[in-house]
Amino acid sequence: MTLNAACDWYWKVAGSLRKNAENDLLVVKRIKESMGDKTLATVSGEDIVNFRNSLYRKNLCHRVVKHHHSFLGTIFNALTKHDLYKGRNPSKLIAFEKVPDAAPKFISDEDLRKINAEALKNPAFYPYFHVALNTGLRIGEITSINVSDYDYEKKLIFLRNTKNGKSRHVHLSNAVNGFIQEIVKTRVNNGLLLGNYTRFTVSDCFREIVRKLGLRDITFHCLRHAFVNRLLSNGVSIYKASKMVGHSSVSVTEQIYGHLSKNDLESAFDVINKAFNYEGSTEVAYGAISSR
Numbered sequence: 001m002t003l004n005a006a007c008d009w010y011w012k013v014a015g016s017l018r019k020n021a022e023n024d025l026l027v028v029k030r031i032k033e034s035m036g037d038k039t040l041a042t043v044s045g046e047d048i049v050n051f052r053n054s055l056y057r058k059n060l061c062h063r064v065v066k067h068h069h070s071f072l073g074t075i076f077n078a079l080t081k082h083d084l085y086k087g088r089n090p091s092k093l094i095a096f097e098k099v100p101d102a103a104p105k106f107i108s109d110e111d112l113r114k115i116n117a118e119a120l121k122n123p124a125f126y127p128y129f130h131v132a133l134n135t136g137l138r139i140g141e142i143t144s145i146n147v148s149d150y151d152y153e154k155k156l157i158f159l160r161n162t163k164n165g166k167s168r169h170v171h172l173s174n175a176v177n178g179f180i181q182e183i184v185k186t187r188v189n190n191g192l193l194l195g196n197y198t199r200f201t202v203s204d205c206f207r208e209i210v211r212k213l214g215l216r217d218i219t220f221h222c223l224r225h226a227f228v229n230r231l232l233s234n235g236v237s238i239y240k241a242s243k244m245v246g247h248s249s250v251s252v253t254e255q256i257y258g259h260l261s262k263n264d265l266e267s268a269f270d271v272i273n274k275a276f277n278y279e280g281s282t283e284v285a286y287g288a289i290s291s292r
Contacts, residue, residue, distance in 0.1 A: 001084065003043060004036035009084070010075045022198065023140070027071045030055070040076070040085050045093035048072070052094075066096055105222050106229055111215055118209045125205040127183055127194040132220065134176045136227030136245040138163060139202055139220050145193040152181050157193075159246070168246050 001009075007028045015021060015028070034051040035043060048069065055065045073091030080086070107115070112133070119129040128142055141159050149158040155177045157170040172180070183194065197205075206220040224245065231241045242249070 001040055001079075002036065003038055003040060004032050006040060006075055006079055006085075007032050007036065010078055013082075014078065022200075024071065026200065027068050030068060031072055031075075040079070041087050043090040045090065048090060048094045069094075069096065105217055105219070105225065107215075107218060107222050107226050111213070111218070112226065114213050115209055115215075118213065119206075122205060124195055124197065125202065127179075128197060128202045129206065129223070130179060131176065131194065132223040133226060134173065135170055136224045136231075137170065138224060139199045141246075142194065143192070143197060143199045143202060147184060147187055147190045147193050150180060150184065150193055152177065152184070162246055170246075171244070 011025070011028055015025065031051070034054055035047050038047065051072075052065050052069060055068055069091060073089055076085065076089040076091060080089070116129070119126050131137065132139070132142055137159075141162060144161055145157055145159070149160065150156075151158070155172045155174070157172065158167065159170060160167050162168060180193070187193075203220050210218045228241055228245060231244065232238065
């Protein structure tokens with residue numbers, strides 16, 4: 001059996017059941033393009049390395065490359081489980097690289113203004129950009145919202161499919177709520193809220209904008225970072241920010257954005273200093289200690 005045939009079999013059996021089926025279908029396509037003509041027994045460690053390097057040349061990050069590598073292993077495991085393959089799993093021949101997670105990339109206000117101006121030139125793309133920047137939603141969440149998931153009166157969007165597998169409600173500001181309401185007026189059916197763009201189309205449009213502007217290492221996901229940055233910079237607690245962007249726990253938010261809440265801690269100590277009148281009391285405190 002060729003890897004092409006194996007990929008087709010796996011997708012027919014399990015592909016539609018995967019949580020991020022649309023994204024993983026692209027993974028399957030890349031696997032087939034790289035080594036699909038090879039028979040299962042001839043896929044080597046060198047083939048895996050070449051495949052990974054081809055993904056890095058596409059400017060895919062380490063996490064995404066690792067997912068492609070892991071997905072290939074999943075296909076071979078499924079074949080073995082169904083007695084369609086009895087050889088070794090080639091994905092295990094090459095170990096995963098241990099690379100620390102990169103710090104979140106933030107977009108300056110000036111660059112955001114430039115990106116916004118370019119995004120406005122593409123009316124079909126702009127709603128995705130605007131909603132992402134003002135809600136912090138992930139690209140997959142944005143592209144899967146239906147008109148029926150939106151409640152204008154309550155200013156809410158109901159997300160059915162999220163990264164952590166839990167549905168949740170997203171509260172909207174008055175401005176974003178009004179913006180979406182104007183879009184809804186143009187919809188003739190109960191389909192997708194913002195349009196028919198897939199996550200890949202949205203990502204490609206954004207990538208073309210930042211390339212045109214000469215901005216490096218900025219992705220659509222950076223709009224999520226920009227949203228959280230604005231929340232924390234304006235005094236929103238990291239706990240509330242975590243809830244607003246749908247992290248699985250506040251510890252996840254602290255790991256990514258903890259350094260941004262430093263000002264919150266400093267201001268908290270200012271409050272403590274004033275409340276307990278610490279200023280000017282150092283000599284009194286030392287006197288109390290020495291008198292013991």
